[in-house]
Amino acid sequence: MSDPVLIAAAWPYANAEIHVGNLTGSYLPADIFARYHRLRGRQVLMVSGTDSHGTPITVRADAEKSSPLEVYQRFHATFLDLFQKLGLTYDLFTSTHTANHFNVSQKIFLALKQNGFLYPDRQLQWYSPSQKRFLPDRYVEGTCYICGYTNARSDQCDNCGNLLDPTLLIEPRSKIDGTKPELRETEHMFLDLGRLQPQVIDFLRLRESFWRPNVLRQSLGQIQAESLRGRAITRDLDWGIPVPLEGWTGKCLYVWFEAVIGYLSATIEWSEVNGQPDAWRTWWHDPNAKAYYFIGKDNIPFHAIIWPAELIGISTTFDELMGYKDAEPMVLPHDVPANEFMNLEGQKISGSRNWAVWGRDFLTRYDPDALRYYLTVNMPETRDSDWDWNDFLHHNNDELVATWGNLVNRVLSFAYKNFEGKVPEPGLLTDLDTELIKTIEDGFISVAQEMEAVRLRSALGEAMSLATEVNKYLEITAPWQAIKTDRQAAGRAIYTAIQAIDSLKILLAPFLPFTSERLHNFLGYDAPLFGTQSTEVRKDSVAEHSVLRYHPETATGRWEPGKIEPGHLLRVPAPLIRKLEPKIVEEERARLGSKPA
Numbered sequence: 001m002s003d004p005v006l007i008a009a010a011w012p013y014a015n016a017e018i019h020v021g022n023l024t025g026s027y028l029p030a031d032i033f034a035r036y037h038r039l040r041g042r043q044v045l046m047v048s049g050t051d052s053h054g055t056p057i058t059v060r061a062d063a064e065k066s067s068p069l070e071v072y073q074r075f076h077a078t079f080l081d082l083f084q085k086l087g088l089t090y091d092l093f094t095s096t097h098t099a100n101h102f103n104v105s106q107k108i109f110l111a112l113k114q115n116g117f118l119y120p121d122r123q124l125q126w127y128s129p130s131q132k133r134f135l136p137d138r139y140v141e142g143t144c145y146i147c148g149y150t151n152a153r154s155d156q157c158d159n160c161g162n163l164l165d166p167t168l169l170i171e172p173r174s175k176i177d178g179t180k181p182e183l184r185e186t187e188h189m190f191l192d193l194g195r196l197q198p199q200v201i202d203f204l205r206l207r208e209s210f211w212r213p214n215v216l217r218q219s220l221g222q223i224q225a226e227s228l229r230g231r232a233i234t235r236d237l238d239w240g241i242p243v244p245l246e247g248w249t250g251k252c253l254y255v256w257f258e259a260v261i262g263y264l265s266a267t268i269e270w271s272e273v274n275g276q277p278d279a280w281r282t283w284w285h286d287p288n289a290k291a292y293y294f295i296g297k298d299n300i301p302f303h304a305i306i307w308p309a310e311l312i313g314i315s316t317t318f319d320e321l322m323g324y325k326d327a328e329p330m331v332l333p334h335d336v337p338a339n340e341f342m343n344l345e346g347q348k349i350s351g352s353r354n355w356a357v358w359g360r361d362f363l364t365r366y367d368p369d370a371l372r373y374y375l376t377v378n379m380p381e382t383r384d385s386d387w388d389w390n391d392f393l394h395h396n397n398d399e400l401v402a403t404w405g406n407l408v409n410r411v412l413s414f415a416y417k418n419f420e421g422k423v424p425e426p427g428l429l430t431d432l433d434t435e436l437i438k439t440i441e442d443g444f445i446s447v448a449q450e451m452e453a454v455r456l457r458s459a460l461g462e463a464m465s466l467a468t469e470v471n472k473y474l475e476i477t478a479p480w481q482a483i484k485t486d487r488q489a490a491g492r493a494i495y496t497a498i499q500a501i502d503s504l505k506i507l508l509a510p511f512l513p514f515t516s517e518r519l520h521n522f523l524g525y526d527a528p529l530f531g532t533q534s535t536e537v538r539k540d541s542v543a544e545h546s547v548l549r550y551h552p553e554t555a556t557g558r559w560e561p562g563k564i565e566p567g568h569l570l571r572v573p574a575p576l577i578r579k580l581e582p583k584i585v586e587e588e589r590a591r592l593g594s595k596p597a
Ligand SMILES: [Zn+2]
Pocket: 144, 145, 146, 147, 148, 149, 152, 157, 158, 159, 160, 161, 162
């Protein structure tokens, strides 16, 4: 096996369903990247789970008169459903509400404490005199003191993206009853980011040459502008992971401190599930392992500063607490290819106004690859992008169907009808034929270059431009005409086009796995390109939780040109991709902003 690749996809937060902006921001790019590396034969592990703690969930549970557990489990179930339908192949998608995650998070906390990177301090915190309780994070809203946005959460502003000092919030109000809270003292544990700063800067400098500018701006740039200060990593809240210290009852670990630990705990759970409890160390200790974190731009500071700081701070102590004699330091993030945001028809996506395209709802009317295609060509890799229904229609019909689906269907139907359902005998290839085959073969290098650099839009564009080359080739060779006068020439062109299609099937497979799998079947292959997915319920001392698993064992796809032989039997072809009616544009626009069903 070659170098291990850890693919860490952002943890969806369990207080809303997932919309297209979330998908294109982090979950879909992670899956495309994972599928590509699996085709390369690398030791891939893609993990994530539901972020199930913190105040947005307790606030919602209060409003619904239900419990945080019910809220988290309800949304967790919708995530599992969507990810299966969209083919997001997590090796393990779990949750933070598990005994394993509690244990790993508490050990990280203790390792940081043992290494001197935690200190207790008293802090001013908003307190509700009417409710007689502290109001952490989302329980308080007000005006952002950086940009003036009037609906800022006390810990982070959704408008400017900055992390906020809650005590500086202008005109604070309680989320529970709208009353004005007052500042009172409370004791918390702080992560000593100031002491970790030199090592965090070294870590970032080593990655300066290849990280995206937006990520560097919010990490290295931010630290250079203002030194890191200690951050409270505990909260006055009981929904969460208890602080593992005597006398700290009623306080839990701050959700952002523990959610990022999920990448590690999910790897450990995956190892347990697979009956190889030490396997996680491959991705967390091997110096050749590369860890990629796929996240949205609102999460950059947590993944590019705080999580690396936690990993640096625990050093080998986490291993020691886990009982390993050969304790080793942790693998730090290699890349954090954070995406910008996707808007919708020119406006910011808003769940509360139902100004959103919801993943599961979309898939009741359209195919998963249509969504994957549009979200990739429109991926906000370098700037915000916009979901526009008319644009979606045209990308689907004029590119995906016209350039790729029709090409496949024309060639395979023609071969099936005119060459007894077999790949034709080509005879001697012409220069034009070998040139096309060579052009497509070179795609395995050019598309891979874009993939390795996490430029997924460009990688898909490159693959689609190769499909255009095949169309041009068929315009010149015109086998549909040639068959009337020169059966050999027609057979040669169809043979060549089938070779090209067989290769393009692989080049497009990370983006369009369902389509590629179907095409693979039409081409007469039996073993699938990719593995399978399943869910199962696991029970532990904290709660019951469902997990989504990917099983790679049956996968046979390889990142290499196809070598389909003359005489190879094809299966009955069918249209590969559905053409959409123009009327969907107005229908879909009419749904936006209306009350959810
Ligand atoms: Zn702001």
